[in-house]
Amino acid sequence: DQQVKQNSPSLSVQEGRISILNCDYTNSMFDYFLWYKKYPAEGPTFLISISSIKDKNEDGRFTVFLNKSAKHLSLHIVPSQPGDSAVYFCAAATTGNQFYFGTGTSLTVIP
Amino acid sequence: EAQVTQNPRYLITVTGKKLTVTCSQNMNHEYMSWYRQDPGLGLRQIYYSMNVEVTDKGDVPEGYKVSRKEKRNFPLILESPSPNQTSLYFCASSSPGQGTYGYTFGSGTRLTVV
Numbered sequence: 001d002q003q004v005k006q007n008s009p010s011l012s013v014q015e016g017r018i019s020i021l022n023c024d025y026t027n028s029m030f031d032y033f034l035w036y037k038k039y040p041a042e043g044p045t046f047l048i049s050i051s052s053i054k055d056k057n058e059d060g061r062f063t064v065f066l067n068k069s070a071k072h073l074s075l076h077i078v079p080s081q082p083g084d085s086a087v088y089f090c091a092a093a094t095t096g097n098q099f100y101f102g103t104g105t106s107l108t109v110i111p
Numbered sequence: 112e113a114q115v116t117q118n119p120r121y122l123i124t125v126t127g128k129k130l131t132v133t134c135s136q137n138m139n140h141e142y143m144s145w146y147r148q149d150p151g152l153g154l155r156q157i158y159y160s161m162n163v164e165v166t167d168k169g170d171v172p173e174g175y176k177v178s179r180k181e182k183r184n185f186p187l188i189l190e191s192p193s194p195n196q197t198s199l200y201f202c203a204s205s206s207p208g209q210g211t212y213g214y215t216f217g218s219g220t221r222l223t224v225v
Contacts, residue, residue, distance in 0.1 A: 006153075034213060043115070043201050043216030044154070089154060098169070099144070099214070103153035 003027050004092050006102035014110050019077040021105050023090035026071065030092035030100075035064060035075045038087045038104070047088075048075070080109045113138045117202050117217035124192055124224055132187045132220050134202030142205045143185040144169070144214065145177065147198040154201065160185055192224040 005024045013019045021035075031052045036044035050057040050064045050073070057064050063076045077084055090102045115136045124130050136143065144159040146169075156169030160179040174196055176188040185204075189196060199221050203214035 004153075036216075041218070043203075043218050044214075045216070046213035049213060091154075098159070099156060100170075101146070101154035101156075103151060 002103070003100045004090060004102040006088075006090060006105050008105050009103070010106040010108070012108045012110060013080045015082055016079045019075075019080045019084065019107055019109065021075040021077075021088050021090075021107065023073045023075075023102050024071060025073075025092050025100075027092070027094075027100075028068075028071065029094060031095055032093040033064070033066060033073050034091045034093065034099075035062075036089045036091060036101075037084075038089060044089055077107075080107075082109045082111050085109050113215070115202055115204050115215050115217035117200075117220050119220060120218065121221050122223070124222070126193055126224055127191050130189050130192060130222075132189075132200060132202075132222070134185045134187065134217060135183050136185075136202075136204040136215070137183065138204060138206070138215065139182065140204035140206045140215075141182070142207070142214075143179065144203045145175070145185070145187050146201045146203065147171065148201065148219075149198050157187070157200075192222075194224050196222065197224050198222060 034049040035047040037047045038044040048059050048062050066073045087104045087106045089104045093099045118133045141162050145157040146154045155171045158177040160166045202217040205214045
């Protein structure tokens, strides 16, 4: 059973606009959430994370929001740039370092 | 340069022929892990290791073995590969001291079993 779900396989956004990527999870025991970015022929690279005790974490153009009651997190990219075009994976982790990844959302930023 | 190195990058093999995919990290990380990426299924954890001689099963361990004899190396062994193990494999490492639980991933090994 998929514990972390990304229901949108793909997303297209105009350059300069906001990109919002969503992720849902089922296990309330997760205590850390992360977003990874993946380009073709490369491994995923860590983008941003958030602890379960917070509801927002910001790093430059990237902001992650966590809604624990809804078991939902989202990644906002503002403004979106063509170089942001990639596959984005959300992941959730327990203290035992067991990671669970979503299926990924392919973001295309149109110039 | 801090990195996770996997070899080989590409491998085509036949059913039943034992193979090993090597993984090495130069960051002195305690945690190492293997994932496979399949279309529509995302990244699924095969095995992970929290330190030398400590390994544990992830979500999809069947058909795989690992060992962690040294801190820097975490090879993935397929004793008798089958076509359903055709996939893109990633090795990753991290350290609890990083504070973010973020894994550093290798560039991937694309395995085809015919």
